[in-house]
Amino acid sequence: DIQMTQSPYSLSASVGDRVTITCRASRDIHNYLNWYQQKPGRAPKLLIYAASTLLTGVPSRFIGSGSGTDFTLTISSLQPDDFATYYCQQSYTTPRTFGGGTEVDLK
Amino acid sequence: EVQLVESGGGVTRPGGSLRLSCVASGFIFDDHAMSWVRQVPGKGLEWVSGISEMGGFTGYEDSVKGRFTISRDNAKNSLYLQMNSLRVEDTALYYCARVGASSVPGVSNYHYYYMDVWGKGTTVTVSS
Numbered sequence: 396d397i398q399m400t401q402s403p404y405s406l407s408a409s410v411g412d413r414v415t416i417t418c419r420a421s422r423d424i425h426n427y428l429n430w431y432q433q434k435p436g437r438a439p440k441l442l443i444y445a446a447s448t449l450l451t452g453v454p455s456r457f458i459g460s461g462s463g464t465d466f467t468l469t470i471s472s473l474q475p476d477d478f479a480t481y482y483c484q485q486s487y488t489t490p491r492t493f494g495g496g497t498e499v500d501l502k
Numbered sequence: 503e504v505q506l507v508e509s510g511g512g513v514t515r516p517g518g519s520l521r522l523s524c525v526a527s528g529f530i531f532d533d534h535a536m537s538w539v540r541q542v543p544g545k546g547l548e549w550v551s552g553i554s555e556m557g558g559f560t561g562y563e564d565s566v567k568g569r570f571t572i573s574r575d576n577a578k579n580s581l582y583l584q585m586n587s588l589r590v591e592d593t594a595l596y597y598c599a600r601v602g603a604s605s606v607p608g609v610s611n612y613h614y615y616y617m618d619v620w621g622k623g624t625t626v627t628v629s630s
Contacts, residue, residue: 438597439547482546482547486616489562491615495546
């Protein structure tokens, strides 16, 4: 199985900050990488697929990049609605493993 | 409105069984693969199982192989997860999710897959 490792586990930031979350796959997954956002008590929401393609309606401040084993999710200017937990997930093979999540909270 | 509604969760003893259901509406159900994802309260997401559009292909997370069975009834717009030999560690909120697909540019018959619609989940508790 492919292991997905996210870092940091959590981070504190202020509105307007640039935030970067990293996700590393245990082997090459090309760009078969998705990013989800989850708020407390809510179901996850897809933000990005194919490592860098924003789902329609997702703000352009969310930027995905990377290929192979190393990926990043950048929020260019953190907004109040962005405080949440973010998960990466590989879709290269089954099982479709998730990273452990990165919680972004208010500094 | 595109919607997924899960049901069937509950409390059972270790070794027991439960059958989860997910009813889809607002989209053509048999155009999409489907998945189950679970989440222990306060913990991360774990992909549990997936099934192709017509049900011909299924996949499972290692810890549920041989115990859980995913199935679908396209005539009823419904997805199921039969869970047998339940363990305490299966306790979680179980989400049903629609799998979206986009073609990989320049590579025929290859697609990116992602979970683009989620239900609100149904809670499974396994406790002695």
